[in-house]
Amino acid sequence: MESVPREEERGVATISEVARHAGVGVATVSRVLNGSPSVRDETRRRVLDAIAALGYAPNPAARALSTGRTLSVGVVAPFFTRPSVIERLRGVSHALAGAGYRLVLFDVERPGQDSESFRTLPSGLDGLLSISLCPPDADLARFSAAGMPVVLIDHPHEHLPAVHTDDVAGGRLATEHLLALGHRRIAYIGDFEHNYHGFTSSAMRRSGYEQALTTAGLDVEPALVRRAAHARAPAADLARDLLTSREPPTAIFAASDTQAIGVLEAAEELGVKVPDRLSVVGYDDIEVARYAGLTTIAQPLEESGERGAELLLAALAGTEAAGRQLPVELVVRSTTAKPGSERGESARRSTVRGRERLRQARQDGKRVRS
């Protein structure tokens, strides 16, 4: 007597059990599974019934081993340092799920950790999506050798398809807005620019800031250009220092909303009214920005994720698609105004100003495309 495994015994059904149950060969089951047209309708029905009866689901590992495709893509993200990354991730998740791909999340906490991460990353993934940072060249070479496409989101690249925005233009836009309001002493607060693997956006934004100043015939004052870690407190410290200096700026452009919020905190602490005595522009338009009524530079975050995923999907399908640039736009809320403006009598009364801010925040500010 041969041992005929009963269905209940096994944790999960396999293709051969389905085949036996349906009275066909495994190849036929496979054909049904993969939607091959060359299966007689009645046979297909029998197979489908067996699948349903056994609650069968194909084993992805076996399938991957056989086809060489895992149907999953890796997403590398500096997940927890930037709120904007979450928005992008959402777009990625949408697009990937829609195409039947799994999303394997790799988070990179410390910059530098990425080199490790990228090293152990590749195997078992059909492709790679990197958010806001770029793998080291050596790893890129390995991915390419392994035939694994890589797409960059929020990071331009010479050779790789990428979805990005023009950070220089964004920096210019922010600064020009302040210049147009009449500001002349405009400070910049951004990230440290060294050592961050691929985190170049802050430097780009600063470059736009400098371009705008120069174009306006102003000098870039080194004393007004400050850098700190990408967080609220360090930015607040820099702002405090700037605001208590002999010749304080009338406006501050922060390279991120997170840092801009730090600036607002410092200003409020020092009793420097915003926007009456100080104008502040941020960058990213994350959720707090809306709440704080922060004038900022917005970009389509979620869309960047979707587009990036689509680019990768295209590469996976053999349809090489070129990278693309997404627009940035200025969102004017209530942290910017003419220098020294008092905004009439209402400026003193908090609730009124608060209400006004809220109204502006609600209608999401005036938007100006780059």
Add this chain to the structure above:
Amino acid sequence: MESVPREEERGVATISEVARHAGVGVATVSRVLNGSPSVRDETRRRVLDAIAALGYAPNPAARALSTGRTLSVGVVAPFFTRPSVIERLRGVSHALAGAGYRLVLFDVERPGQDSESFRTLPSGLDGLLSISLCPPDADLARFSAAGMPVVLIDHPHEHLPAVHTDDVAGGRLATEHLLALGHRRIAYIGDFEHNYHGFTSSAMRRSGYEQALTTAGLDVEPALVRRAAHARAPAADLARDLLTSREPPTAIFAASDTQAIGVLEAAEELGVKVPDRLSVVGYDDIEVARYAGLTTIAQPLEESGERGAELLLAALAGTEAAGRQLPVELVVRSTTAKPGSERGESARRSTVRGRERLRQARQDGKRVRS
């Protein structure tokens, strides 16, 4: 002449190529790979050299097929509707990465979508972590049949290991704080309580609210208990309605910070000063709460993710661990005060009040454990 594949030809090296290169059998390479002690040192060295020379990395699919373990766990999360989920995810990611497991992210946008999601989910995963929601019983049965452990985060469960907090206690804590300040007309604004697969926290928090009122000898006034979708605007609408009613509440307990922010917006819009004329308590202590100076109920979000992952890891290792409860605590910031309090002269001056709020926010409020 036999075809000897050259290394450059193949995208990635396989174990047999490593074996050939090192002049050993594949079994030996496998032993080295898996740290078996029974390999002569010199042999191990040769294998390691070959691995390095070929840039070899084991194929996860093949390994999974052979061992039956994929070394990856699925994480189901209502990713984008709750900022708190991100914090939890961070903890999960930490713990998982530390243990060498991959994180496969499944996001559930609409409740109801989860039933679909869970259906196609199981295969290819060693275990499942479900954040803030619970798979339907039918799916749970399938997972169990497939031998796939499931751990719940932010959701209590009779049979499954789970990491959760006492939402009832949290609701009580919030309400007792308001009662202690002297409030008697305390409204509640929470989520809709139907249809949300497993999203029961809002109902629990309401229950705590009602308990506290009853204990204090007060009636639960149906007119003061409101529900809406979990977002700012709907909560603001409810608040507006409450505040313009004939007998407006002096305090509002919102079942989430997101909704509490909506309440604050409505109040500011109507010129109802917080906390002078209205006290507001939120729930979750997400980032905006700190920024808004919102009094709220906090819980260790990131830790919940870590603990959940650890629980799953333990189950995967065969060490069944029991679920555990994490504490909630009241964080008093500046949106709560005695009813009708004017807080002396400073109450009128916005910057001073703003500064005070900020200081409180910075020192992160007074914390009271449940």
Add this chain to the structure above:
DNA sequence: TTGAAAGCGATACCAG
């Protein structure tokens, strides 16, 4: 239209 059988790349048992 269908079935048999050869891989895919690892693990692990069984000899030696």
Add this chain to the structure above:
DNA sequence: CTGGTATCGCTTTCAA
């Protein structure tokens, strides 16, 4: 300590 080899579950020729 080491080398064959069967095996995992599926896809994909190749014949029938």
